[in-house]
Amino acid sequence: MKEYLKNTWLGIYTVLVGMKVTISHLFKPKVTIQYPDVRVKLPERARNRLYVNIDDCIGCDQCSRACPVDCITIETVKAVPGEDLGTTSNGKRKALWVTKFDIDIAKCCYCGLCVYPCPTECIWMTDVYEFSEYNRDNLIYHFSNLTPEEAEQKKLNYQKFEEEKARQKAAVQAVNNPNKQDSGNLS
Amino acid sequence: MIPDYLAEFFGNKFIGYLIAAALPLFLWILPYALYAVYAERKVSAFMQDRIGPNRVGPKGLFQTIADILKLIQKEDIVPASADKPLFVMAPYVIFAGTFAAFAALPFSSIYIGSNINLGVFYIMAVSSFSVVGILMAGWAGNNKYSLYGAMRSVAQIVSYEVPALLAIVSAVMVIGSLNLNEISEMQTAYFWNWWIFGGPVVGIKKFLLIIPMTIAFIIFFIASLAEVNRTPFDIPEAESELVAGFHTEYTGMKFAMFFLAEYGNMFVVSAISVSIFFGGWQSPFGYLGNSLGISWLIPVEQVFWFLFKGSLLVLVQMWLRWTLPRLRVDQLMTVCWKYLTPYAFINLVLIGIITLF
Numbered sequence: 001m002k003e004y005l006k007n008t009w010l011g012i013y014t015v016l017v018g019m020k021v022t023i024s025h026l027f028k029p030k031v032t033i034q035y036p037d038v039r040v041k042l043p044e045r046a047r048n049r050l051y052v053n054i055d056d057c058i059g060c061d062q063c064s065r066a067c068p069v070d071c072i073t074i075e076t077v078k079a080v081p082g083e084d085l086g087t088t089s090n091g092k093r094k095a096l097w098v099t100k101f102d103i104d105i106a107k108c109c110y111c112g113l114c115v116y117p118c119p120t121e122c123i124w125m126t127d128v129y130e131f132s133e134y135n136r137d138n139l140i141y142h143f144s145n146l147t148p149e150e151a152e153q154k155k156l157n158y159q160k161f162e163e164e165k166a167r168q169k170a171a172v173q174a175v176n177n178p179n180k181q182d183s184g185n186l187s
Numbered sequence: 188m189i190p191d192y193l194a195e196f197f198g199n200k201f202i203g204y205l206i207a208a209a210l211p212l213f214l215w216i217l218p219y220a221l222y223a224v225y226a227e228r229k230v231s232a233f234m235q236d237r238i239g240p241n242r243v244g245p246k247g248l249f250q251t252i253a254d255i256l257k258l259i260q261k262e263d264i265v266p267a268s269a270d271k272p273l274f275v276m277a278p279y280v281i282f283a284g285t286f287a288a289f290a291a292l293p294f295s296s297i298y299i300g301s302n303i304n305l306g307v308f309y310i311m312a313v314s315s316f317s318v319v320g321i322l323m324a325g326w327a328g329n330n331k332y333s334l335y336g337a338m339r340s341v342a343q344i345v346s347y348e349v350p351a352l353l354a355i356v357s358a359v360m361v362i363g364s365l366n367l368n369e370i371s372e373m374q375t376a377y378f379w380n381w382w383i384f385g386g387p388v389v390g391i392k393k394f395l396l397i398i399p400m401t402i403a404f405i406i407f408f409i410a411s412l413a414e415v416n417r418t419p420f421d422i423p424e425a426e427s428e429l430v431a432g433f434h435t436e437y438t439g440m441k442f443a444m445f446f447l448a449e450y451g452n453m454f455v456v457s458a459i460s461v462s463i464f465f466g467g468w469q470s471p472f473g474y475l476g477n478s479l480g481i482s483w484l485i486p487v488e489q490v491f492w493f494l495f496k497g498s499l500l501v502l503v504q505m506w507l508r509w510t511l512p513r514l515r516v517d518q519l520m521t522v523c524w525k526y527l528t529p530y531a532f533i534n535l536v537l538i539g540i541i542t543l544f
Contacts (some may be wrong), residue, residue, distance in 0.1 A: 007526070019511040021510070022234045022506065022510040026230075026233045028236055030233075030238050032236075032238045035236070
C-alpha cells in the first residue's frame with residue numbers, strides 16, 4: 001500500500017518536474033542558426049576551396065607534387081629570352097609561362113598540403129564552401145590567365161626558339177669540327 | 188438559440204438546423220485544426236530551443252495552409268491489397284465521430300448544436316465511435332504495423348473509457364445534470380463558482396469538494412489524453428515503432444483527415460473538461476457586455492471564453508506531449524487499471540459521501 005501511494009506521488013511529481021523543465025525552455029534563446037541568412041564565422045585555419053593567385057605563380061610544380069590525390073595539373077613553358085614575365089610579389093623572377101593550372105576540386109581532399117610548399121605563397125585555402133555544381137566538369141577550376149590560343153602561341157614561340165638554338169648549335173659545331181656533322185642534333 | 192433562429196430565418200427547420208450544425212465545422216474546427224498544427228510545431232520547437240516554421244508568411248503563420256494545399260495536390264493512393272471500401276471509409280468515420288461530438292458542445296449560451304439532456308453521455312458515447320474508424324483504418328491498410336497500431340489503440344481507448352467515465356460520473360453526481368449547457372449555466376458569475384473550485388455550492392461542502400473535484404479533473408484529463416492518442420499514450424501511432432500506426436498507408440487528403448480528427452478530438456475532450464470543471468462559456472470575472480450595457484456582446488464574449496479555455500487545455504496537452512516519453516503497453520495498462528481506476532472509484536465514493544451532507 002505504501003509502495004502504491006509512493007508510486008502515485010512519484011508519478012505526479014515527476015511529471016510536474018518535467019513540465020517545469022520544458023516550460024522553462026520556452027523562454028530560452030533559440031540555438032538555431034538560420035544558415036543561408038546567418039552564417040557561423042569559420043575558424044581561422046578552416047580549409048575550404050583552393051584559390052591560386054596566378055600572378056604570383058612561378059610554375060614550380062611543387063603543389064602538384066605535394067597533392068596526395070593528384071588533383072592539381074600544371075603545364076609550363078619556358079619563356080624565351082626577351083620576354084619579361086615580371087616578378088612575384090615577394091620578389092622572385094618568373095621564368096615560366098604557366099599555360100595550364102587546373103585544380104579538380106571534386107577530387108580535392110582539403111588536406112592543405114599544397115599550401116605549405118609554395119615558395120611564393122600563391123595557393124591557399126579560402127573560406128568559400130558553397131560551390132556545388134550540377135555538372136561535374138564545372139568543378140575543374142582553370143586558374144591559368146592565358147587563353148588556350150595564347151598558351152599555344154607560347155608553346156610555338158618556345159619551340160621556335162629551341163629549333164633556332166639547335167640550328168645555331170649545329171652551325172657552331174659544324175664550324176668547330178666539320179667531321180662530325182650529326183652529333184649536334186643528338187644533344 | 189441560433190439553430191432556432193436560423194430555422195425561423197429560412198422558414199425550414201431542416202435547412203436551418205443543417206446550417207447551424209455546419210457552423211462549428213467551418214468557423215471553428217477547420218481554422219482551429221490548421222492553427223493547432225502550427226501551434227504544436229511551434230511549441231515543440233520552442234521547448235527544444237528551436238525556432239520552428241518561420242518561412243511561409245510572417246512568423247510562419249501560413250505554414251499549415253501551405254501544407255494543406257500540398258496535401259490536396261497529392262495523389263490519393265489506395266494500396267493494391269487494401270480492403271478498399273473500408274480503407275476509403277475509415278478517415279470519414281473517424282472524423283464523423285469527432286464532428287458528432289461537437290453537436291452537444293455549448294459554445295455560448297445562444298449556440299449549442301443540440302440542446303439535449305444527455306449531452307455528456309452522448310459525447311462520451313460518440314467520441315469512442317472513432318475507435319471503429321481507427322480499427323477500420325488499421326485493418327484495411329493491410330499493413331502489419333497499421334494493424335498493431337489499431338489494436339493497441341482499441342485496447343487503450345476501451346480501457347481508458349473506464350476511469351474517464353468514472354471521473355465524469357463523480358462530477359455529475361454533484362452537478363446533477365448531464366446537459367452541458369445547463370452545467371455551464373450553473374457556474375455563473377466568478378471563477379470560484381467553477382466546479383473545480385466546488386461549484387456554486389454554499390457552506391463547508393464547497394471546500395470539501397475542491398480536492399475530489401481536482402482529482403476527478405486530473406483523472407479525466409489523463410484518461411482523455413489516452414482517448415485521443417496523445418503522448419504519453421500515443422502507442423497506436425508510435426512513430427519510432429510502428430511508422431505511423433493506423434494511418435501509415437494513407438496519403439493526401441485522407442491523411443489530412445486523420446489529423447483534422449485528431450486535433451478536433453483534442454478540442455472535444457478539452458471542451459468537456461472546460462464545460463464540466465472550468466465553467467464552460469462563463470467568463471471568470473463578469474462580462475464586459477454587462478458593465479458596458481451592450482447585450483449582444485455577452486454571447487460573443489461567451490464564445491471567446493469557451494474557445495479560449497478549450498485552446499488553453501489543448502496547449503497543456505501539447506506541453507505534455509513534448510515533456511513525457513511514450514509509455515510501454517504494459518505500463519499503459521498498469522496506469523489505467525491499477526492506478527486511475529481505483530483512484531476514480533475512491534473519488535466517486537468520496538464525492539458520494541460529501542454530496543450526502
